Amino acid sequence: MKKTVAVLHGDGVGQEVTEAAVKVLQSVGRRFDHTFEVKKGLIGGIAIDQTGNPLPKETIEVCEKSDAVLLGAVGGPKWDQNPSALRPEKGLLEIRKHFGLFANLRPVKAVKGMSEASPLKDHLSKGVDMMIVRELTGGLYFGEPKRKTHNGAVDSLTYSREEIERIVEQGFELARLRKGKVTSVDKANVLETSKLWREVVEEKKAQYPDVEVEHLLVDAAAMKLITQPASFDVIVTENLFGDILSDEASVLTGSLGMLPSASIRSDGFGLYEPVHGSAPDIAGMNIANPSAAILSVAMMLKYSFGMETEAFAVETAVYSVFDDGYCTTDVQKSGHRVLTTSAFVEKVIEE
C-alpha cells in the first residue's frame, strides 16, 4: 500500500521523537512492502515564530492531502504569555476541530516490569489495561456563548444528540474488540448534557448486547481510577471530563513517557501524538523517550491504515527493547542500560 503521512513535529522534544517515529515507520514500509510518503508541516510555537499563526494554512493543506497526521508536541515557556490566539495549543484545538477528529483514544497499559515507576502500590497497578475514549470536538471547548459578560464570564457546555451518539458508538465498538466492558462517565445528577448522554448510552446498549455497561459519575470515576484501575476496560466520556480523567489515568502505571494517543473520525483519517508534552528542559539533547511517538505510529497503522499485523509488530518491538534490558533516562531501572533517543530507535528497528 501507499500512504501519505503529514508530520508536524511542533516544539521541544516533538522534533526528535517524531523523527525517531518516522524512522520506525519507514522500516515498517521496507519490511512489509508499503510506501509511506512523509510531508512536513508547522504547528504550535514554531509555527507562530515562523508564520505568526499556530496552525498555518499550508499545514492544513498538507494534512488535507495526507492519509494521517503524526504530531510531536506543542508549547513551551517561550509562548506561555502570548494572548490566546497566539498560543501553541490553539493550533491543536483548531486542527481537531477543522478535521472533525471527534474521538480521542487514550490507551493506558501497565508495562511489564515498570511497576517500580508507578505511584500506586503494585497490587493496584498490576493488570491495568484501559482505553479512554474522549469526545474531542464538542462540549465546553467549543460551545457558544463563550465570552466575558458585563460582570463575569460564561462558557457553554453544549452537545447535540448526534455528537453523543457517534462517540458512544465508538466506545461500544472498541469495547467489543477488547474486554467487552464500557464505563460511561457523566455528571447526570447535575448536568442536562449528562442526562442526555446517559439516555443515549442506555439506548445504544440494546445494539451491543455483548458489551457490559456501567455508568459512573465523574467524581466517583476520579476515585475509582485510583482505587481499582484494573477494573476498567473502555471509558467513554465528554471532552473536559475526558481531558481530566485521561491525564489522571496517564500517571497511574508509571509509563507516561510511553503513552500514545489517536484523534480520529469515522472515515479512518486521524491524528496521532504522544501524550507527553514538549518537555523543553530536555529538548535537543537526544535523550527523550521516543516510545510514545513510536507507539502512536502503531496506532496510526492500526486505526488509519488497517494494518493490524504491522501495528502489532511495532508495539512488540518497543516492549521487547525494554524486556531486553534497555531503557531511556525517564524510565531508568536498576540493571537496565540507558539508551539515547537514536540508539533506542535502532534497537526498535532491529527488533
Next chain:
Amino acid sequence: MKKTVAVLHGDGVGQEVTEAAVKVLQSVGRRFDHTFEVKKGLIGGIAIDQTGNPLPKETIEVCEKSDAVLLGAVGGPKWDQNPSALRPEKGLLEIRKHFGLFANLRPVKAVKGMSEASPLKDHLSKGVDMMIVRELTGGLYFGEPKRKTHNGAVDSLTYSREEIERIVEQGFELARLRKGKVTSVDKANVLETSKLWREVVEEKKAQYPDVEVEHLLVDAAAMKLITQPASFDVIVTENLFGDILSDEASVLTGSLGMLPSASIRSDGFGLYEPVHGSAPDIAGMNIANPSAAILSVAMMLKYSFGMETEAFAVETAVYSVFDDGYCTTDVQKSGHRVLTTSAFVEKVIEE
C-alpha cells in the same frame, strides 16, 4: 456560649454517625461549659418518603434558626430511579444554594499509621496535608440556560467576578493560617471563566504577599495530586473541578472514612458533613466509622463557633483512639481492636 445546631441525619449510616457526633458535641459542651441545643430536621431520601420533598420547608426553618448545620449523608438505591426533582441530592444542592454556602472546605490529611490503607506507595502518601477550597454555589451546577435543546442539551458555566473574588479570598485566608501556599486550579487555556478566574487570583495575590501562588491546569492538577500529593497546601478551584479533584484527593491517603467537610459563607454560618456517603449496605449495623462526622463537628466548632481549643481537643481525641490500638471495620489494621460505632464514640469521649 450557647449555640443551636440543626442536625439533619439523612439516609443510611447518616443516622448513626450524626448521633455519634452529637454525643461528642454534648460532651464538649459539658467539658468546656457551653450549651449546644440540637434541633432535628429531615433531608434527602427520608424527607422524600415522609414529605415528598428532599428539602422540606420545615427543615429550612430549623436551619434558619440555628447557628450551624450537621448533616449525615443523603441517597441510596431506593431513590436512584427517581426524577431529578425527587432525588436526595437535590436536597443537598438546594440547601447549599438557599443558604449561600459558597465555600466548601475539604481537608485531606494522611493519618499516622494508616498508610497501609492508601493506594499510593508510602513515600508518596507520607506528609499529605492539603485543604481543597471548592466554590459551591456557582458554575455549571446552577448556570442558566441549563436545558434540553431542539437537538441536544446545554449547561452553562457562569461566574461573576464577585463570586470568584470571595472564594479566592477564602483560599488565601486559609493558606495564611496553614503552610502559606495556594494552588489555583483552572482551565485557562480553554475557558473564558478560567481566564477571569486566573485574572482575579493574580489581582488578589498583591494583598497576600506572604502567600505563595501557583496556577495549575485542571488536567495537570489531576496528575500532580497522584504524583506529588504532599506538595499541596491549599487548592482553590471552581465548583465542578472541585467536585472531581476533592473526590480524587479523598482516596489518596486511605482515610476516606475519616474525612470531614465544611460548607460555609462569610458570616460563620455553615453546614458540616462527612465526605463518605450513606453506605446503605452497612446502615443500622452499628459498625460505621463515625470519625468523619465527629471531625465535621470539630470543623463546626472551629469555623462556625470560633472554638479553636475545643476543635483541637476533638481532633486529638479521634486520632488518639486510633493511636491507642483501636479501629473500626472500614480501617482495620493488624493488631488493632475493631470497635462498634457506639464503643468508638465512648472512647473518643473518654479521651
